[in-house]
Amino acid sequence: MIATILRQAPADRRASIAAWRQLSDILAQRGNQLGDEDIRRSLHALAVLRPRVPEAVRRDCARAIAKHGRFAPLVALYANDVPAVAAIMLRGAQLSEADWLAMLPATNAMARSVLAGRSNLPHGVYRALASLGSASVALPQPAVAVDAAPAPVVPLHAAPDAAVENGTSQISELVRRIDKYQSTRAQPATAAALHQQRSAFLFETGPDGVVHWVDGVTRGAVIGLSIAEAAFGGEPGTDGVAAGAFRQRAEILNARMMLEGTPADAGEWRFSALPWFDPATGQFRGYRGSARRPNRSETPYGRPVAEDSGDSIRQLIHELRSPLNAISGFAQIVAGQMFGPVSQSYRTMADTIVADALSVQTIIDDLETAARSNSAVPVDPSPSEVVDMGAVVSQVESDLAALLAEQRVDLSISRVGGPFMGLANDANARRMVGRLLTALIDVSETGAILVGQLVTESPHDDMLQLRIVRPATIRFATASDLLDPGFSPEGEAPGAAVLSLGFSLRLVDSLARAAGGRLDIGHNALTLHLRSANSKAEAGLEAQQGE
The missing domain is CATH 3.30.565.10 (Histidine kinase-like ATPase, C-terminal domain)
Incomplete structure (x- = not known):
């Protein structure tokens, strides 16, 4: 069957679509039973056919074979398609832990972020995702809402590359459909949601480094921003780390980005991104990445902290004192032999515990004093002493x-x-x-x-x-x-x-x-x-x- 399909060169778009569906179905069901040469030729044929098959058809195929997609090479092929196709396959594919681990290095950041959002993968896969860094597991892929929009109608007699020559890019089409879907939703955002600070978003730039697609924040806050040049003086933009990596076409990890706009979008972000290249020509096409709010450990000393930080520290101190006092009290009982004779080794150990508890108590007192010093409560109630x-x-x-x-x-x-x-x-x-x-x-x-x-x-x-x-x-x-x-x-x-x-x-x-x-x-x-x-x-x- 495979040999027959590979022997016939598709003459038109309809034949290309049919060959794509047949090869995908055979590999999904019987890929593990085929010989290495048949597998290699089939995957090569799918890679050649992909530009001629409409995105809507590839999405339908991914949806049809995802549930019984247990052939890792086919899953990897679909995982490196456009985000809309890759997300469908990666959300439903069922591979062994060994197959997932072998496939991860060949996937891009967007594909790995979809896997990070799944809850039914083997534990070893999550450890591998975490080890690949924040850019690899930065954000889960947003829900694929583009299915609500109908696929473009392409004449069967059109040339294989007609859709590419006459239409916009796949990413631009994806953005258009997402915007159309979002504009049709009848639930308006509440005032509280508008003022709630957003925590993450996805973006994509062109070859000039200018962001032309974003999802997760207001478009006006990010669209038009350049990662190719460093911003200075608190102006919106990115730092020199991103600009340097862009010149080298290198991976960007945890670079700094400043945004202006609504309270939900404005402020400091950390972003990671990977360069992507045209699979046919190898031409640099831009960066795809994700951004998040900085962790507390990434914020330099002296930045404003939350108003309730002192209350949180005081609550933590209160919860530390009870077990510490219990441990110290029990150790004192043992050291004092209050319930009966205790060997010398145990009394020595109890004395050490009492001394250590006293040291920890001193540290807790210092933390409490520091927390109170930032509040309106005076630290020294009797300064005239x-x-x-x-x-x-x-x-x-x-x-x-x-x-x-x-x-x-x-x-x-x-x-x-x-x-x-x-x-x-x-x-x-x-x-x-x-x-x-x-x-x-x-x-x-x-x-x-x-x-x-x-x-x-x-x-x-x-x-x-x-x-x-x-x-x-x-x-x-x-x-x-x-x-x-x-x-x-x-x-x-x-x-x-x-x-x-x-x-x-x-x-x-x-x-x-x-x-x-x-x-x-x-x-x-x-x-x-x-x-x-x-x-x-x-x-x-x-x-x-x-x-």
Whole structure:
């Protein structure tokens, strides 16, 4: 049967359509039983016939054989057709896991995104899709609505390429039909839907890099945008990553795009795209890709965050405290042998758990303080409380002795002037000094000496200063780097990964500002400023002497 079909060259469009249907049906039903030469010749014939067969016929064939499409080479052939044809085949094809894995490298991003939207594929296929990157599984293909539009009528006596010569491109025709379908829907968009921020869309560009087709956002926000040139100064467009890849006809991964328009469309996006070429001539035809909103980890420090981010953190902290307290409490029961004798090894393990729980509790307290510092709730409810900062620094030095020994770092903080009475809450003062010194010890090199000064320059000075010389690992880092949670200097100790240097410095600054002070990041040193209580004490003494 295959040999008979291949022997007859189709004389007209009707014969081409008939040969396409027959070959597709035979391969779908008996492809696994055919010889390699027959399979090769059949697939080659289908590739030759495809430009002569109308898209509507190819869609009908895909729909007819998709349910029993278990021959991987045929599925791969249909998967590399136009999106409307490929989506029908890929939504219904039933292949083994090995066949899917073998076929994935030969499919394009649009085809793989359709597969990512399916829920009945083998688990190994989803792992393979994820490993191919965001451009490969960026978005599921939109529902194929083009079936609502009738297929163009082509005369049977027309030349094989008449439809291509006299009509528009397949993509343009697809866009026209999608627009027609959407315009016929009777359900108007509600005001809430218009203001809801969209999260993803598909697009296609021409060979000049200008977007001429889009689905998922308002057309006016993207149509006409170029990925071939970088936009500057916050203007709508793409970044230099996309422009550079376009010049090389290379794959674009997670490039940045800025859009203007309605609140649902405007803002920052991340997009990935692949170049596509004419299968007959090899000519570059443009890019096909998908865009999404950036993940939280992709947004640089300093960008606006959601208004309820503090509430979310506080809720998370509340849910962390209960199990932590339960674990710590049970460990204390074991360590104290409250329910009976316990072996020494178990008591040692329980003591370790209690110590670790205390460390985690400190971290949770820091997170809660940072969340509250961004709200209207004051962090320090009693800023007029007087605390001896000299005693606080000495106590913190004693508390950090174990960490200093473990890191093999020496700490030397001298006193200049005095007394060192400050206006701050005692607990917050200990937290500020402790968190600042711990963070700097964590990023210090082994064998380094951390040098500092506690300074009050005159009895009437309104500020106390705790100056710590920068460790060598951050000697030349800018202030923006030091405040960035993602900054990781060389030599950073394992303990620094729990709460980053940037988080710790911002926490110290928040606590200091709540008490009327600040943290300055200078070229040579980091300086914690706190309001001094010396002038108040001196003024009170002078008033008593005057009486």
